[in-house]
Amino acid sequence: xxxxxxxxxxxxxxxxxxxxxxxxxxxxxxxxxxxxxxxxxxxxxxxxxxxxxxxxxxxxxxxxxxxxxxxxxxxxxxxxxxxxxxxxxxxxxxxxxxxxxxxxxxxxxxxxxxxxxxxxxxxxxxxxxxxxxxxxxxxxxxxxxxxxxxxxxxxxxxxxxxxxxxxxxxxxxxxxxxxxxxxxxxxxxxxxxxxxxxxxxxxxxxxxxxxxxxxxxxxxxxxxxxxxxxxxxxxxxxxxxxxxxx
Numbered sequence: 001x002x003x004x005x006x007x008x009x010x011x012x013x014x015x016x017x018x019x020x021x022x023x024x025x026x027x028x029x030x031x032x033x034x035x036x037x038x039x040x041x042x043x044x045x046x047x048x049x050x051x052x053x054x055x056x057x058x059x060x061x062x063x064x065x066x067x068x069x070x071x072x073x074x075x076x077x078x079x080x081x082x083x084x085x086x087x088x089x090x091x092x093x094x095x096x097x098x099x100x101x102x103x104x105x106x107x108x109x110x111x112x113x114x115x116x117x118x119x120x121x122x123x124x125x126x127x128x129x130x131x132x133x134x135x136x137x138x139x140x141x142x143x144x145x146x147x148x149x150x151x152x153x154x155x156x157x158x159x160x161x162x163x164x165x166x167x168x169x170x171x172x173x174x175x176x177x178x179x180x181x182x183x184x185x186x187x188x189x190x191x192x193x194x195x196x197x198x199x200x201x202x203x204x205x206x207x208x209x210x211x212x213x214x215x216x217x218x219x220x221x222x223x224x225x226x227x228x229x230x231x232x233x234x235x236x237x238x239x240x241x242x243x244x245x246x
Contacts, residue, residue, distance in 0.1 A: 002029045004048040008038045013057035025056055059112035061134070067102030067116050068094040068123050094119065096126035103130050115202070117175055121158055128165040128172070135200050137175035138162075140190055141182060148185035156193060163199075173200035 005027050012023020014035050024038035026045050034041055041048070071093050075086050099118075106114055113134035118124045127136050138159065142151040155174075162172045176182040176190045182203075194201040 004028045004033060004045045006038065006041055006045060006048040006050045007053045007056060008050055009053040009056040011055045011057075013055075015058045023056065025053075059110055061113045061115075062106070062111050063115040065102065065106075065114045065116045066119075067106070067114070067127065068096075068099040068119065070102030070105060071098045094123070096123050099123045099127055100130065103127065103132055106132065113169075115173075124158075124162060124172070125165070128162060128170065130170075133169045135171045135173045137173040137200070137202055140174060140176045140186065142186045143181045143183055145183040145185040148183050148189060151186055152189040152193070155190065159193075159197075159199065171200060173202065175201065176203045178204045 007025045007027065009023045009025070010021060012020040012025065012035065014020075014023075020035075020037065022038055024036060024041040025032060026034040026041050026048060034044065042050075069087075069090075072086065072090050075082065077085060114132060115135050115137060116127065116132075117139050118127065118136050119139045124136060124138060138155065140151070140155055142148060159172060159174065166172055174190055174194045176187050179187065182190070191201065193199070
């Protein structure tokens with residue numbers, strides 16, 4: 001009979017609730033038999049052989065990546081300074097090769113899955129052929145309502161082609177960027193399409209203090225219009241919201 005092994009960790013994350021310190025995991029063969037406080041597990045499995053461990057946790061998941069920016073020169077700047085000073089000047093670096101370099105880093109550092117925001121069709125098709133795990137969210141930007149139908153038609157055609165390239169563990173999703181640079185019309189079209197076709201979806205919302213101001217809970221008129229319209233429409237119920245505020 002296989003002897004149980006009790007791994008006693010300084011810190012344990014099981015993926016259920018918060019951390020435990022100290023924490024223990026009992027493994028029998030290749031099966032996790034129990035988790036909990038080491039003292040409790042010692043009483044339950046007195047025959048177990050003990051081994052010390054520092055931290056036991058599931059592999060990390062990075063829910064918001066831009067793998068095609070992996071070769072950018074890093075500059076920690078406020079959002080509306082970062083866009084013109086970092087993103088736009090280095091835009092030529094956003095290539096399929098850069099995305100592949102980012103995917104290699106994901107594997108190097110042991111990340112189990114990603115939620116990558118993909119801005120170009122070429123990069124999407126490259127990453128769909130990679131061995132990544134997670135969801136590739138195609139980024140949609142379109143602030144002009146009169147262009148919404150045309151923009152949505154192009155996005156829908158691309159999504160339907162990419163869905164055929166999905167595989168177990170890697171899905172395609174949609175990311176209408178924010179309420180202040182996606183028109184209400186386009187946001188509604190994308191949200192209803194994603195919901196109807198069961199595409200994972202997400203968008204950015206108030207993840208910096210400056211966006212908080214710009215997005216209508218502050219001073220900018222275009223932000224107020226976009227966000228009030230968005231909230232009144234109820235579209236946030238159709239989309240996963242990324243809103244970690246800093």
